[in-house]
Amino acid sequence: MENSHKKPHAIMMPYPLQGHVIPFIHLATKLASQGFTITFVNTESIHHQIAKAQSNTIEDDIFAGARKTGLDIRYTTVSDGFPVGFDRSLNHDQFMEGVLHVFSAHVDELVGEIVRSDPPVTCMIADTFYVWPSTVAKKYNLLNVSFWTEPALVLTLYYHLDLLRKNGHFGSHDNRKDTIHYIPGVEAIETRDLMSYLQATDIWTVVHRIIYRAFDDVKRADFILCNTVQELESKTISALHQKQSIYAIGPIFPAGFTKSSVATSLWSESDCTQWLNTKPHGSVLYISFGSYAHTTKHDIVEIAHGLMLGEVNFVWVLRPDIVSSEDTEFLPIGFEDSIKDRGLIVPWCCQIEVLSHRAIGGFLTHCGWNSILESVWCGIPLICYPLLTDQFTNRKLVVDDWKIGINLHDRESITREEVAKKIDCLMSGKTSEELRSEVKKMREILEKALATDGSSEKNFNQFINDVNASM
Structure with a gap:
């Protein structure tokens, strides 16, 4: 002793x-x-x-x-x-x-x-x-x-x-x-x-x-x-x-x-609160592909068109280097004009502040583990778009095992029509209700554990x- x-x-x-x-x-x-x-x-x-x-x-x-x-x-x-x-x-x-x-x-x-x-x-x-x-x-x-x-x-x-x-x-x-x-x-x-x-x-x-x-x-x-x-x-x-x-x-x-209270972010954060305060409860889709993974210009363009086809409000975190640090012009021409006040595009934000806002109703995510845990804590169901490393395995847990999310695309490449359909499916209707019910149960498991x-x-x-x- x-x-x-x-x-x-x-x-x-x-x-x-x-x-x-x-x-x-x-x-x-x-x-x-x-x-x-x-x-x-x-x-x-x-x-x-x-x-x-x-x-x-x-x-x-x-x-x-x-x-x-x-x-x-x-x-x-x-x-x-x-x-x-x-x-x-x-x-x-x-x-x-x-x-x-x-x-x-x-x-x-x-x-x-x-x-x-x-x-x-x-x-x-x-x-x-x-x-x-x-x-x-x-x-x-x-x-x-x-x-x-x-x-x-x-x-x-x-x-x-x-x-x-x-x-x-x-x-x-x-x-x-x-x-x-x-x-x-x-x-x-x-x-x-x-x-x-x-x-x-x-x-x-x-x-x-x-x-x-x-x-x-x-x-x-x-x-x-x-x-x-x-x-x-x-x-x-x-x-x-x-x-x-x-x-x-x-x-x-x-x-x-x-x-x-301790600074953790590697990028300066945009404040989305005022914009979110103007939106109805559960009406906003939050989109973020994390801090590290890159994706293709094709996928960004199809997701953007999918958002234009739908009518859902959204906050989209788009790092300037999401395609590559050399290609920073990747959104379709006229995208920001066409979405007007329906969408907010920011380079980075405080994710837990956004996810815990009452206006958020869904999360289109790359399936990073922190993002999944934070989303569950806030009772938010997920659309899964894994890009690299553990994200494919995390997707299995979210969609197949826990049934708190859906896949963004079921085929090899993303299409705007499928993006619009999956967003609609997540944000409203029977599937949405089932996902919300499962994520609520999982939130209770997290709460009890802590x-x-x-x-x-x-x-x-x-x-x-x-x-x-x-x-």
């Missing part, structure tokens, strides 16, 4: 993408409110983007406000090996090679400095997608906690890559296309619902090499935290639990599901007890 007076001190490091930074920041705040000291580490590039986005209040320390409320969260940055001005999106593969080969040396050096601080560092909570956590944690004698920001289904598919390879569903020139029945805790999954990297023919890209290393490394973690809910993925979590200590602690939201005696809260407290016991 000699350690009972020690205060846990965690170094936290999200993967340098918007969808990973958000849950990491909310988890840091939650752990700090339970007495943890947190040293939060963003890459210099991510920090620069967040600071630039907060044009009115450029603050070198994003947790300054949180500390004023008594939370012990320190903040620092680390180089990812590239200059801040380097275009990581345009030079994606070069950047990823750096993340794979160079980044760990910068992390090692920084952790070596942080471990000398007071109170002593006890654990490192790093993103599961990193390839180095077990090496760095072992070197500095820290508990190795892996934080998985996506659903357990996606984790277990990566975790069991060896089974997919052995059975011929991944890694050969002629992969099997039949249903997969042998992944522990997964009843059945079609090959089209695997993550995009597992459907690829070239399996030695830099991202594949990162995946192989990262999901070998996670098997050496002391604990795995997962941003999901026990009741939603119970079989998958139970099967993983037989291999390692895994805690379903999701959904990781800011307290009260209001805009976070209640004092709920599964996520119990798992979160168990994790804290287990960390303290291991110190």
